[in-house]
Structures are given as C-alpha cells and as structure tokens.
Amino acid sequence: MDVFSYSDIFATKGIEYLIIITFLALLVPFWLLLNRQVRISSQVNKALGYLSANILRIPHGLFYSKNHTWMYMEKSGAAKVGLDDLLLHITGEVKFSNLISPGEFIRKGDLMTQIVQKGKVIRIFSPLSGKILAINHTLNERPGTPNDDPYGKGWIYKIKPLNWVEEVKKCYFAEEATNWSAKEIERFKDFMALSMKNCSFEPSVVVMQDGGELCDHSLSEMPGEIWKDFDTDFLNSN
Amino acid sequence: MNNNLQIALDNDGKSIWKFLISELKPKGKFLTPFNVISIPIIIIGLGLIILRFWKGIGEVSNVTQDIPWGLWKGFNVVTGVAFAGGAYVLTFMVYILNMRKYRSIIRVTVLNGFLAYAFYAGALVLDLGRPWHIFNPIIGNSFGASSVLFLVAWHFLLYMIAQLIEFSPAIAEWLGIRRAHRILSGMTMAAVIFGITLSMLHQSGLGALFLMAKEKIHPLWYSEFIPVLFLVSSIFAGLSMVIFEGSISHKVFFDQISEKNKNAQNGIIRGLSKICAGTMFAYFFLQLLVFVHKQRWDMLDTALGHWFLLEMLGFVLLPMILFFVSYRKNNIAMIKTAAILTILGVILNRLNVSIISFRWDMAVRYVPSWMEVVVALAVIFSQIWIFRWVINRMPVLRDSPSWANEHN
Numbered sequence: 173m174d175v176f177s178y179s180d181i182f183a184t185k186g187i188e189y190l191i192i193i194t195f196l197a198l199l200v201p202f203w204l205l206l207n208r209q210v211r212i213s214s215q216v217n218k219a220l221g222y223l224s225a226n227i228l229r230i231p232h233g234l235f236y237s238k239n240h241t242w243m244y245m246e247k248s249g250a251a252k253v254g255l256d257d258l259l260l261h262i263t264g265e266v267k268f269s270n271l272i273s274p275g276e277f278i279r280k281g282d283l284m285t286q287i288v289q290k291g292k293v294i295r296i297f298s299p300l301s302g303k304i305l306a307i308n309h310t311l312n313e314r315p316g317t318p319n320d321d322p323y324g325k326g327w328i329y330k331i332k333p334l335n336w337v338e339e340v341k342k343c344y345f346a347e348e349a350t351n352w353s354a355k356e357i358e359r360f361k362d363f364m365a366l367s368m369k370n371c372s373f374e375p376s377v378v379v380m381q382d383g384g385e386l387c388d389h390s391l392s393e394m395p396g397e398i399w400k401d402f403d404t405d406f407l408n409s410n
Numbered sequence: 411m412n413n414n415l416q417i418a419l420d421n422d423g424k425s426i427w428k429f430l431i432s433e434l435k436p437k438g439k440f441l442t443p444f445n446v447i448s449i450p451i452i453i454i455g456l457g458l459i460i461l462r463f464w465k466g467i468g469e470v471s472n473v474t475q476d477i478p479w480g481l482w483k484g485f486n487v488v489t490g491v492a493f494a495g496g497a498y499v500l501t502f503m504v505y506i507l508n509m510r511k512y513r514s515i516i517r518v519t520v521l522n523g524f525l526a527y528a529f530y531a532g533a534l535v536l537d538l539g540r541p542w543h544i545f546n547p548i549i550g551n552s553f554g555a556s557s558v559l560f561l562v563a564w565h566f567l568l569y570m571i572a573q574l575i576e577f578s579p580a581i582a583e584w585l586g587i588r589r590a591h592r593i594l595s596g597m598t599m600a601a602v603i604f605g606i607t608l609s610m611l612h613q614s615g616l617g618a619l620f621l622m623a624k625e626k627i628h629p630l631w632y633s634e635f636i637p638v639l640f641l642v643s644s645i646f647a648g649l650s651m652v653i654f655e656g657s658i659s660h661k662v663f664f665d666q667i668s669e670k671n672k673n674a675q676n677g678i679i680r681g682l683s684k685i686c687a688g689t690m691f692a693y694f695f696l697q698l699l700v701f702v703h704k705q706r707w708d709m710l711d712t713a714l715g716h717w718f719l720l721e722m723l724g725f726v727l728l729p730m731i732l733f734f735v736s737y738r739k740n741n742i743a744m745i746k747t748a749a750i751l752t753i754l755g756v757i758l759n760r761l762n763v764s765i766i767s768f769r770w771d772m773a774v775r776y777v778p779s780w781m782e783v784v785v786a787l788a789v790i791f792s793q794i795w796i797f798r799w800v801i802n803r804m805p806v807l808r809d810s811p812s813w814a815n816e817h818n
Contacts, residue, residue: 184702191702195695202691206684206734347511347677348670 223386225354229257231323235343236352237299239407242323243343245336250305252327255287255296258353259407260319260326262360263289264389268311268328274304278331280339285328289392292399297408300339302331361386363406367398426585437802448791455788458781459536467539470781477769478539481778481786484764486533488616489757490526490790492640496648497523497573498609499685505602512678514671517580517806518659519652521797524573529793531566536785558618565612572605583814584804591814614641620763628767630709630718633700636763642693643756646686650729650752653682657746663801666808676742683733683745686752690730697722714770721762725755 234242240259244252260266266287272278284298308327310317318326333339344352364386391402462470473480500519503509535541546552547563554560575597582591617640624632633639660667660675667675701707709715729751736744765776778786801807805814 181703184705187702188699191695191699195692199691202734203688206687206737208738347681348674351673351677 223261223357223388223390225350225357228261228353229322230350230353232346232349234323234349235299235340235345236349237343239297239299240356241296241299243299243340244323245333246330249332250330251300251302251333251336253284253298253300253329253331254322254327255318256353257322258356260322261388262391262402263287263294264392265289265315265319266294267315269293271307271311272304272329274306276304278302278304280335289399292394292396294399294403294407298331299343300331300333301335302333304329305332306330357386360390360406363402364390367394367401429585433803444794448795451784452788452791452795455785455792458785458788462536462785463541467537470779470785471537472776472779472782473537474776476772477776479764479768480537480776481765481782482533482537482789484761485757485786486789487530487537488619488764489760490530490533491616492613492644492647492756492760493651493753494523494526494530494648495609495613495644496652498606498613499645499648500652501576501602502606505599506606509681511674511681514674515652515656515678517577518656518801520573520576521580521800521806522651522655524570524577525793525797527566527570527573529789531570533786533789558615558621561615562612562619565608565615569605569608569612572601572608575601576605579814580804580806580810583810588813609644610641613644614638616640617763623768626769627763628714628770629704629706630701630714631763631767633704635696635700635703639693639696639700642689642696643759646689646693646752647756649682649686649689650749650756653679653686653746653749654753659801659807663807666801668809671807679742679745680737680740683737683748686748687730687733687737690726690733690752694722694726694730697726714767717762717766721755721758725751725758729755 230236234244236242236256240256242254242256246252266289268285269288270283270286272284278284278298279301280298282298283295285296287294287296307329308325310325311328318328320326391399458470467473471480471482497520500512500516504512504516535544538544543551544563547554547560548567575594578594579591579598582588582594614637617636617638620627620632620636621634656675656679660672664672710719729748732744732748732751735741736748765778769776805811
C-alpha cells in the first residue's frame, strides 16, 4: 500500500528564489570570466608592444590568402580585398604604390600593389581574378588607416570576381584562419632569426631575449635586404 | 531501365555488388590490442544472448520481479542514449546556429548517434521479459499509449530513421550514387530539425520513465524534475563523449583526416568545452534547486548521501571547474580530463537513478551478474566494430569526393 506523505513545498520557496537569483547573478560574471582570457592577454601584449596571436584581429567571416591578403564578398557581388592584420603589424605603417586603375582586369597571382616604407618595398599579389571596380583613395591620404581598421576602412580594391568559388577554396576561413595566423607568427619568428643571422644583426633589436616575443612592427626597423627576403622567402614563397 | 544497371552506371560503371563484396574484406591489421580484447567478449556475449533467449532472462541476469530493470536497460539504454545526445546538440549548432567550425565532426557524431540508438534498442530487447512485445507500440497489439515507453519506442524508431537520412549522403558518396546523393542531401535539413525535436523529448522522456517509481527510488535522486535534469545533462554528456571519442578517432584514423581538419581539432575541442562549462554550471544549480526544494538535507549524512555528494561535487562541480579553467588556459589535456570525468559522472548519475538507488531499501540488492556485464560490453564493442568498419570505408572523417561538394 502506498504511504501518503505530505511536504510543504512553500517551506523552501525563499531559499529557492535566492538560489535562482544567485545563479543569475553569477551567470553574467561566469560567462564574462570564461571569455576574458583572450582579452586580458591581448591587452597585456599590446601594452608591452609584443606581437602575438592574441592581439591579432581575424574576423571569421573573411577569407584569408596565404600571402596575407583578405577577401570579402559583399551583397552587391563585389569583393573587397585588403591586407590582413598580421602583415600590417609586421610592417607597420606603409604607403601603397602601383595601384591598378578601375576598369582593368586582374588575374589571381598578378601584382596588385606594392607596399612601401622609406624606400623599402614588398609586392602584394592578387588573391582574386576579376575586374577592378574601385580603389580606396584614402589609403595614401591617411596612411595609418589600414593599420587601424584593416578589414573596414583599410580595404584596397573592390573587385568583380570571375572565379570566386574556385579561388576561395584554397583560402583560410574562420577558426582555421586563427590557427594559421598563430603558425605564421612562429614562422615569422624563424624567418627573422634566420635573416638576422644572415645579415649579422643583433637579434635583440627584434626579438626580446625574455621569452622570445616579437616586437610589434618588427620589420619597420629592418633594412631593405630583409624586406626583400621577407617578400620572396616569407610572403610570396608559395 | 533496370535500377541495378542505373546504379551501376552511376558508380562509374563498376558493378555495385562486386564493390560491396570487396568492401566486406577486412582492412588493416587483425591482431590489434582492441581486437584481441573485444573478439572474445563479443563471442562470449553472443553465446550468452543465445542462452538468454533459449533459457530465459533469469538464466543470465539477476533481475527479479521486484527489480525488473537491470544493467542492460540502466547502462546500455538509459546511459548510452544520454551519450548519443551529442548528435542532436551538434546538428543544432551546425545546421541551426550555423556554427560552421564544427562541420567537420558532424558526420562522425551522427554516425555514432545512429549506431548508439540501434545497438541500445537491441540491448533493450535483451532486457525485456517478453521481448516479442517490443513491436507492440508500433504495430498496435496494445499500443500502451498511456506509458512513457510508447513515446520512447516511437521516438527511437523515428530518430533512427532521421539519423539514417542525415548520414545517408555519406553512404551515397561511398557507393557513388550521385542521383541519390542529391536527393538525400536535400532531405538533410528536414531530418535534422525532426531529429532535434525528437531528441529533446525522448532524452527527457527517459527520465520521465522513473517518475512513476517515486517510492522505489531514493529521495536524493527522485524528483519530479528528473526529465529536465536528464535533458540538460544529455547536452554536456553528448559533447563530452564527442570530445572523448573525437580524441581517440583523431589518433586511430589519423591518416584519413585532412590537414585542415587536423589543425581545426583543438579549436573544436576548446569550443565544446566552453559549452560544457556553461551547461554544467546551469545543471549544478538545477540540482541544487531540486535538492533544496525536496528538503532532503537530513539524508546527506548517510552512505547514499555521501554517494550523492560525491556525484555532485566530484563529477559535476569538479569537471565544470576543469572545463572552465582549461578553456581559459587553452589546455587541451585538461579539457580531455574534464570530459572523462563528466562521462563518468553521467554514468554514475544514470546508474544511480536506474539501479543503485532503485529499491535501495531492499534486503537483497540487485547486483548485475558477470554475464550481464559481458553482454553489455559485447554490445558496446560490436558497436565500435561497426563504427570502425564504416569509418574505414565511407567518407566520414575524410573529405567527400569533389562531385559531392556541389550538393552539400
């Protein structure tokens, strides 16, 4: 026979409400704390002037090519292209030369611009084939724009792509792009170590002795030979 | 036109039957450590299953009239289905929330889910006193519509069909049937939505099965909120199993995984750990709320009370903290440890509800026989064998053929 039992469900109502309020109150800091790791270390690295994966801006909605250019398809069907944050952190503020006029056609792998800093040059090849629709004229009027906003106001060209689907297949996207950028920083460290050795420069100028962190804008202090090596051996080796 | 000829022509002109026969041949080494352990267990398990059906359930199992639910239901069905919850959570994340980052693991998770439900439905048949009644909810020989089991039976059947449809594009790619692939790919979204809806109800439904056993389950585990607790815990149970199984598959089937997916692995594990941390945080507070609501604090200082605290603190709170810390520190090894602890915690919780605290007050407690344990393991090992067979042949971990990407 079932035993009848009575429990007053209202006896603990007050504590239950407190538990729910505590849960909601703790939920916000819990979630903020969970996501805070990337922000804190990125701010520390920024403050110290170190270049690390944490400070890079890598929006996940863009496609990234191996030569550190990005592409983004707008609703109008035009694709914006530009330089990614890592490349701009490495070079520092640059000017753009040899820009192609609107109306011209460009193929993937063609020279689309050169970035210049105090006479030192790096070639940037196009990640896309298509017709140039527009150039961003503010690039040379306000040279720091790509560094401040590489994926927004820092675009270089608007291109009407001819073969978008095929050409983005080999690009990095979303989390893959984040992982690739972290690896590229390591590859850049190795490149700098080798280049410094070849040029017999003091490594402490570029790489901090403690922990081997890279300074921001590492390439800006380097001579033209290192820029050439960067162009041929690092950026455009593929 | 003859369908076989049509299919053969689709399959680049090769005869599909010859292809299927050739695929039955084993691939890779035979005497691996896993095979050496699992083959004897499967063989013995098969023998015990024959004995079970020949001589009756009492011959192999320790279930009685007072405790009719044994290890096969408690472990294989109730616990196993919780771990198969990774399929509905992941399909929700990928197809509904469009979290493309997890796309590379969707097929293997759905495959796992499908095999889990198929094998655990089989395990259920083993544990039924009258196994021929398994078809009653479907065929109508006394539907039993007033029982939660009616819902569970129909959901299992429909969910297996939904998962099969979700996975079928991989089968079509394996067989090279392009026309079927196009049709099946088009059905994926509908199957996904259907599957998610079904899953959420039967995950909680498995908990609802225990609602009528109020006087039989220890008060620390019984409450009218068991369905909600089962549903919420199935989220992190499934994702923890995805992390665990994914780590093993990543090592065992390393040669099949593309470079892109290998690089994405750690990011995926990290993302899943964040979801687990959040869900377990909510679950812990739910358990606390239920505990306070039931006013059972006087039971904490008993043997089962300590067992309850071990489950909550050691296997819910601790892995939740581990997930939290490991996500922030990006420590993959700690995430995997937390996943293992979570899996153990879910096994503990499900066994506590269905077996350990069930009729806790009886003089003679139910302890599964060695034969039940062997059969339970045989079911799991058989599932892994099929899983391995499929992975080695179908495009689950490896990329789909280029022609299939147009339909996907």
